[in-house]
Amino acid sequence: MSTIFLQFLLGVIFLTIVFLHIAKKNFGAAIAYGIQSLAVVLILVNSFLETGTISLLFIILLEFIVKVLLAPIFFIRLIKKNKLKFSVSTYLNTPLTLIVIAVLTAIVHSQKLVPLTGIIMANQELLALALSAIFLSLFLIVNRRGALSQIAGVLSFENSIVAFSVFAGLEQSAALQVGIIFDIIIWLIIAIVFASMLYKHFGSLDVTSMRHLKD
C-alpha cells in the first residue's frame, strides 16, 4: 500500500476520534469506533503484505472479529436495550473541545516530541498522526461524561497505540498479540456489563450522576 493510503487510514483513525469528541448520538459513536478499527485492521494488513508473517494473518482476523464486528455490536445492543439514543455532553463545550484538540495536535507536531515521532524518520508524519490520536483518545476519556464514550475512549486509545507501534516498528510477537487481544475482549465484555449495571443503578450513563462516594 502507498504511503498516501496509509496516511489516509491514519487520518480516518484521527478523524473518528475527533468525531467521538463531538458526537451527540451514541449510535454514531459505535459506528465511528467500528470504522476506526477497520482502519487499524487495514494498517495491519499492510504490515502483513510487507513482512509476509503468516501469524499476523491470525492476529488480523482476531482484530477484525473483536474490534470491527463484536465491539460495535455490543455497543449497539447496549444502546437499544437501554434506549440510550443520545450521548451525554462533554465537560468542555464544543468550540473549546476543538481548540484543545488543535492544541494537542500542534504539540505532537512540535520539535519537542521529535524523539517519539522520529523513531523511524521515514514514518515521521505517520507517527505524529498516530501520536495525536493517542493524545486525543486520552482527552476523550477525560472530557466526555458518558460511560459509553469513556469505553470508546479507552478502546480508541488502544487502537492508536497499535497504529503507533506498527509505524514505529514495535510490533510484538504473535503470542503476545493474542494475549493483548484476549485482554481487550475481556475488558470490552466487562466494561459493557458494567455500563449496563450502571444504567440499572443510576438510570443514566452520565458519570456525573454517580455521587455515592462522598464519605
Place this chain on the structure above:
Amino acid sequence: MEITIILASFLAAAVLGLLVKHRSILEATSIAATAIAFIGSIIVAVKVAPPGGYETLSFFSIDSFGAIIMLIIGLIGMAVTVYSVFYLRQEVTKEIIGLGRVRQYFIFLNLFLLAMYLAITASSPIFTWIAIEGTTLSTAFLISFYNKHSAMEAAWKYLIISSVGLLLGFFGTLLYFTSIDSSISNSIVSWQTLAANATQMDPMIAKIAFIFVLIGYGTKVGLAPMHTWLPDAHSKAPAPISALLSGVLLNVAIVTIFRFKIITDMVIGETFSQTLLITFGMLSILIAALIILLQKNYKRLLAYSSVENMGIIAIGFGFGTPGIFAATLHMIYHALIKSTLFLSAGTIFLKYSSTKIAKIQGILTTLPVTGIIFFAGFFAITGAPPFGIFITKISILSAGIKMHPVVSIIAMFLMALLFVGFFKHVTEMLFGEKPEGIKTGEISGWLILPPLALILTALFLSFYIPTFLRTLIDNVVSTY
C-alpha cells in the same frame, strides 16, 4: 515446574468454581490452591536466593525481587482465602449475600491470585502487562461485589482509571522496545534482553518511556496524584479483597516500575528515575497525611495509609542503594501488616455493620482479641517499635538525609502527622462505651487466626530475617 503447578492450581480452583455448586468444595479447593502456591513460592525463593535468578520455560523468569513478591502473594493469599471462607459464611448467615455470590467470589479470587503470580513471574514485560491488566479485570467484579450504588461507582472508577493507566504503561513499555532489533522483537523479548540492549536506546526516548511507565503503573500502585481510585476501591471491596489489593497488588505493580528503572538507569544514569520516584513518593505521603486527618471511614483510612507507604517505598528506591534494603524490607512489613489491618477491619465490620469511624466504639470490649490485633497493627504500620517498620522508616530517612536533607525532614514531619491522625481515629474506635445492641465476644476463632498469623509473622521478621530472605533482599539491593 513449581510455577506451572502454582498457576495450574489456581486455574483448576477457578474452573472448579464454574462447575461445582457445593460451597464446601469451593472453599476446600481454594484453600488447597493457595497452600500449594505458598509451598511452591517457598521452594522457588530458596532456589532463587543463592544464584539471584531462576528461569523455567521461556515464559517465566524469577529474580530475587520476584521471589520475595511470590512469598508475599503466597502467604497473604493463603491467609486471605482462609479468612474469606469464614467471613463469607458470616455474610451468608446475615443474608447480606447469597450462595451464588460466594461462588463468584472464589472464582474471581483464584483468577486474581493467578494473574498476580503471572505478572510477577512473566519473563516478558508485555506478558507482565497482560497479567496486570488481568488483575484489573478479575478484581472489578470483586469491588462491585455488594452491588450497591457506591460499590458500582468505585468499581467503574477503578476499571476506567486503571485501564487508562495501564494503557499509558503499555505505551511506555513499547517505547523500551526501540532498543531491540526488529528481528528479535518478533520473538518474545524478555526483561533480560531489554536490559542487555539498553545502551542502544535513545536517552530522550528512555526518559519519555520511564515517565509513561511511572505514571501508567504508578496508577495501579496508587502513587499520588493517580491514586484517586484506590481509597474508593479498597473501601468498597469485601475486606479480604481489600487486604489483597493493598497488601499484595500494589507491590506487584511497583516492582514492575522498578524493573523498568534498572533499564532506564542503564541508559541515562540513576538521577532521572530517582528524582521522579522521590517526587511522586513525597506527593503520595503529603496527600495521605493531609487526608488521613479528615477521614470518616476506617477502610479509607487504611487505604490512604497504603498510599503513604507506597510513597515511602518509592522514596526509599529514589534515595538509591542505602535506601533500597530498607525499602524492600518495608514492602514486606507493609504487606503483612496492612493485610492484618484489613482483615481485622472485616471482623469489625461484621460486628458493627458499619465502616464509619463515628459509629465504632469500644472494640476492645466487643472484640477483645481482634481489637488488640488491630491496635498492634496500627502501631506497626505507623512505625512504632518494636515492629520493623520503625527501623525501615528510620533507615530510609537516614539514607536520604545526606543527599536530600529537606526531603527527609519533610517526610519525617509528614510521617509524624500521619501517626497523629491515625492515632486519633484508632483510639476513638478502640476505647469508649460500646454502642447499644452490639454483643460482646469474638465472632469466630477462624476470623482471628489469619490476621494473628500475619502480624506475628511481621513481628518475627522484625527481629529475625531468615538467611534465604536476607540473601534475596541483598540481591535486590545489588540489582536495583
